[in-house]
Amino acid sequence: MLERYLPILAWLPHYNSRLFGADLLAGIIVTVMVIPQSLAYAILAGLPAVVGLYASILPLLAYALFGTSRTLAVGPVAILALMTGAALSGIASPGSEIYLEAAMVLALLSGLMLTAMGLMKLGFFANFLSHPVISGFLTASGLLIAASQAANLLGVSGSGFTVVELASNLFANVSETHWPTLAIGTGCLIFLVVMRRHGKEALCRLGLGESAAALLAKAGPVFAVVVTTLLTWHFKLVDAGVAVVGDIPKGLPPFTFPTPELPLWRELLVPALLISVVGFVESVSMGQMLAAKRRERIFPNQELIGLGGANIAAAISSGMPVTGGLSRTVINFDAGAQTPAAGGFAALGIGLVTVALTPLLYYLPIATLAATITVSILTLVDIQMIRQTWRYSRSDFAAMAVTIALTLVEGVEAGIIAGVTLSIGMFLYRTSRPHSALVGRVPGTEHFRNVARHEVESASHVALLRIDESLYFANARYLEDTVYNLVASRPEIEHVVLICSAVNLIDASALESLDAINARLKDSNVTLHLAEVKGPVMDQLKNSDFLDDLTGRVFLSTYAAWSELKQSRE
């Protein structure tokens, strides 16, 4: 029981020096690798760079205590940074006290929501984000983030959270392009793209082992950071106008607790909910993928608690919303992390950097960070998936297209809300006009198939009608119309058999419709039967008067109904 809510108890007692060695190495590697992205995502959210570091210390420890994935690495991630920035931009101006405070409130609310959802076992909520909506959202967010970095690469000002804002700001300022900044940014971009595409291969050819080469290729951003920082320092590029990270306060993150200011909290409720759900989906799908690789399991409801704890930890240590990050988790996994202790070691490492080494980051150019964000974010843009979805299902594609379009034009919140609403709406619409088929017997078998698609036997006085949907309020009237039209168009029908093999539910509204159908068919001397009613549905029907009033019978199988009724012609 205790182990369920504190997964750390499952692995800590069996901890040994072999695991320690592996985790420590992974922790050191993660420390080095995630510093640039932590700074970058804080800046993307409109926050001081150091907030990214703060959010990479305590949250990792909290997740190590409560999380169930052995290899997930939490921290600031690009999508949540974008969503945080979009949510806060309507409330305060970046750099102000309130803006910082609001970021913590957002983390706190999100943490409380995630924890509450975990305790109430509401992890299934995330299932209502369909794959097409998620991948559409990630693609559009990726494009937005890349576009938002264009200004940093050009060395001009120009922020925004929709393509319209970004394009107009960029267009207004493009004439002031700062060439040294652009040179650094473009250089980094090209280097990073080449490293990503050919780095591993090239390093292998230089004689490195495969796994070392893979890891080193991933260190491209670290290399870019070190080189451009040294260049900027040596050539005094700050005087030439290259924007750098600048002063970062030394020391551990200050303990904070957001003051409960009701109007602000209320305004952040919806963004916090969206951040929670998106963060959870991103984290848990990655966690599941990696757990499957090592034949481990993760528990979505406990994951909610783990991520909730991480966000609450972020809120009380001057951080920002966090979740399991794609790139930092992959680095952790590839570096050989065995238990959440690796995350703990990374937290210690980043803590050490924050305490002692922030002056080294002074000359780090913003353009370098922009290049690392741009390259890593474009992996989210999944054109392949868009094409596949178009091919497979037009309605899934529609949900995806609306999500992409609204995310780009109206921003992240509008995009995801529209996507979810549309996909639920389309599902409901589809179930409200169910497919149904008149079926006949496949000759020589007891199997029945659609008369329009297969060569089957049928009898003109028996209508075997298969309803391909649960019967509930949204399609109850449609069912009535279907049956009435059938009987009206074929006056020779004496028996209607509703085949319920696909009916998983008959709700109170549908029961009334069945009653009405039964009564109306009775008036026309047509008998109504049911066949293949499932156990749970039958149990429920027994709680009503319907079975007593039914003019016909309930057959176990379509074949039984057919055998009996085909001979019944008077």
Added chain:
Amino acid sequence: MLERYLPILAWLPHYNSRLFGADLLAGIIVTVMVIPQSLAYAILAGLPAVVGLYASILPLLAYALFGTSRTLAVGPVAILALMTGAALSGIASPGSEIYLEAAMVLALLSGLMLTAMGLMKLGFFANFLSHPVISGFLTASGLLIAASQAANLLGVSGSGFTVVELASNLFANVSETHWPTLAIGTGCLIFLVVMRRHGKEALCRLGLGESAAALLAKAGPVFAVVVTTLLTWHFKLVDAGVAVVGDIPKGLPPFTFPTPELPLWRELLVPALLISVVGFVESVSMGQMLAAKRRERIFPNQELIGLGGANIAAAISSGMPVTGGLSRTVINFDAGAQTPAAGGFAALGIGLVTVALTPLLYYLPIATLAATITVSILTLVDIQMIRQTWRYSRSDFAAMAVTIALTLVEGVEAGIIAGVTLSIGMFLYRTSRPHSALVGRVPGTEHFRNVARHEVESASHVALLRIDESLYFANARYLEDTVYNLVASRPEIEHVVLICSAVNLIDASALESLDAINARLKDSNVTLHLAEVKGPVMDQLKNSDFLDDLTGRVFLSTYAAWSELKQSRE
């Protein structure tokens, strides 16, 4: 084509003197009967009594042109009056210019929405109001309306749109009860209840024919109006403080057009939508019931246009929102109306009354109207339905209970929105955790049933898993868990057959899950098969790579899969 959008063309060319006679009589009877309720519902909505008359003239003519029901009578109805009052009470104080104007805007918006929904064939929208939600809403609204009339019966002031408001107002003023008013009100109440319960029977015993007795029993309100008006006039009860209808301006309704005032219109959008949908549901379900009795048909999408036209007509003639009214339609039907012309004659009749006879209504006591509303509205309270729903389905009952509770406590809008949201939410939740069953062969047949419920044959190396739901984003992950748990708990399984007889849809998210299941089972040397995949689903699967990657086969029937696989054991 033209006939479809102007149903009047279907019957007008065949109009003859027999139909004319029947319709004229029905029109006269309706005129007399609906005047009291028209006045009463306008007062219920907080509007001047005459607005109820105005809304019973032009709208009837518009519906006669565009509506498809032969017997439906439109006009102000109790529920819409309550909803109108609730919507306007937040905007202006009753009696003010803006209040009147807002009522017309509400009718106009509702008319435009209904017409637009009709033209876009969105009649199915109404299906999302489930029976339990509708009957819960009607029950609670009936109680609210009855409670709101208590003040009028007591002769005290005290309005409100929730039980809390009503009870506190009533409690504050009950000490000022006006006894003559109470006497009139109680007298009418008792008379009307007795007439409703025993009137027909008593009149039959007095020697009247059955249908005449039925009609005359329904004229109870008219009789009460005439008698109490005469009493009030003769005994000068106005001087004693009995509230009466008072001056009603003589003349035809003034032509109006609501000025387009954007903030007001925007504020009324949601109430107008709710009024449209509720009015449509009330009207169309009654229309369908009556049409079935005479073997006629109504067309829901054209009904939307008919009701839309009626509301637009109400808006431009100083009226209020209207729909097909229960009691006035029943009167029209019973009086023998044959075509919508009966509505036209009623419109002429009410127009005549408005032009010439309004002074006769001066001494009509408000308490009499309150008594007629109270008696007619309590038929909406359907305790029987509540009990049946409880017995049949706890989740339907939950939706109903929430609708009732919120309507009473928070008002009509909150009630209906919560009911609809909850019933959709519960449906989605249910489909997100689908029932599934391992099935085996019913001995000697080709029929397969749940191993847990029936005596069936099965083989330990073949798992026949029937999934009782369409596969879509909300349950895709659940399906993965189900299959993985099954395979993990029974290592002897070599074949998993997903029986898709109840799967009416596989969306893009579920397709990804199937891909994942297929890949993961392959790793464990388990073969995945499908059986009984429906035509439309199969067509769609062919647009993906899934069938190429599938480790097993797609069988036409479960029996085919079983026959083949049970011998496959190595």
